Amino acid sequence: MQPLEKGVLKFSHCGRDIYCSLIPELCPVCGQSAVNSWKLEDAPVSIPSPFLNGHWEKCSFVLKPTAGLFGEYDGCSDLHVGISSTSGFVFHYNETGIHRDDLGWEQCVSVPLVPPDNYVLFNQWDCYLQEFASLDKWLSLRYNEEDHNCYTFALQFINTIRTLQEKPPLTKKYFTERFVLPRTRRVSKYMTIFREVSQNDFYIVEKH
Numbered sequence: 001m002q003p004l005e006k007g008v009l010k011f012s013h014c015g016r017d018i019y020c021s022l023i024p025e026l027c028p029v030c031g032q033s034a035v036n037s038w039k040l041e042d043a044p045v046s047i048p049s050p051f052l053n054g055h056w057e058k059c060s061f062v063l064k065p066t067a068g069l070f071g072e073y074d075g076c077s078d079l080h081v082g083i084s085s086t087s088g089f090v091f092h093y094n095e096t097g098i099h100r101d102d103l104g105w106e107q108c109v110s111v112p113l114v115p116p117d118n119y120v121l122f123n124q125w126d127c128y129l130q131e132f133a134s135l136d137k138w139l140s141l142r143y144n145e146e147d148h149n150c151y152t153f154a155l156q157f158i159n160t161i162r163t164l165q166e167k168p169p170l171t172k173k174y175f176t177e178r179f180v181l182p183r184t185r186r187v188s189k190y191m192t193i194f195r196e197v198s199q200n201d202f203y204i205v206e207k208h
């Protein structure tokens with residue numbers, strides 16, 4: 001099985017979208033040459049993996065299954081979130097307190113939080129994050145699975161930064177709907193395609 005991070009290819013033939021890891025010589029549906037009949041709009045495109053390495057993504061909100069990898073993710077088990085530093089660490093909060101990981105977040109969904117040209121914020125980021133993570137409210141005994149959890153930590157940090165920038169805070173509902181759900185939906189779609197391609201070499205969808 002190819003690695004989940006590799007992405008898949010898509011081409012169109014005889015009215016279908018065909019996903020694969022290698023473009024075949026012949027169309028798996030009609031048996032005609034897959035190559036010769038290519039029109040520009042049918043030419044292969046690469047579907048990149050939605051996963052990023054949380055230790056490489058700087059100043060981001062990062063999300064992964066609490067246990068295991070997305071490859072085994074069934075779509076409904078718990079997710080865990082954190083905030084990445086500029087130096088490869090992911091800060092996150094759970095029932096045993098604050099953690100600063102340099103391993104374990106290699107396969108994440110990531111929401112960048114700092115525009116690339118904001119050098120001032122980028123340079124201060126690790127200080128802010130370190131300071132925020134040291135607050136008493138992130139002691140393990142304050143943890144509550146319902147309303148004082150990994151998501152509380154990440155969102156309150158995001159809002160602390162927004163306050164410094166004189167921007168209004170974001171609600172959990174807004175942040176989730178605007179930034180998280182579009183990405184997790186993309187993960188679900190990608191995982192469906194990826195599993196089919198891994199098992200059957202092709203995933204074939206009728207075009208509407």
Ligand SMILES: [Zn+2]
Binds near residue numbers: 028031
């Ligand atoms: Zn065909």
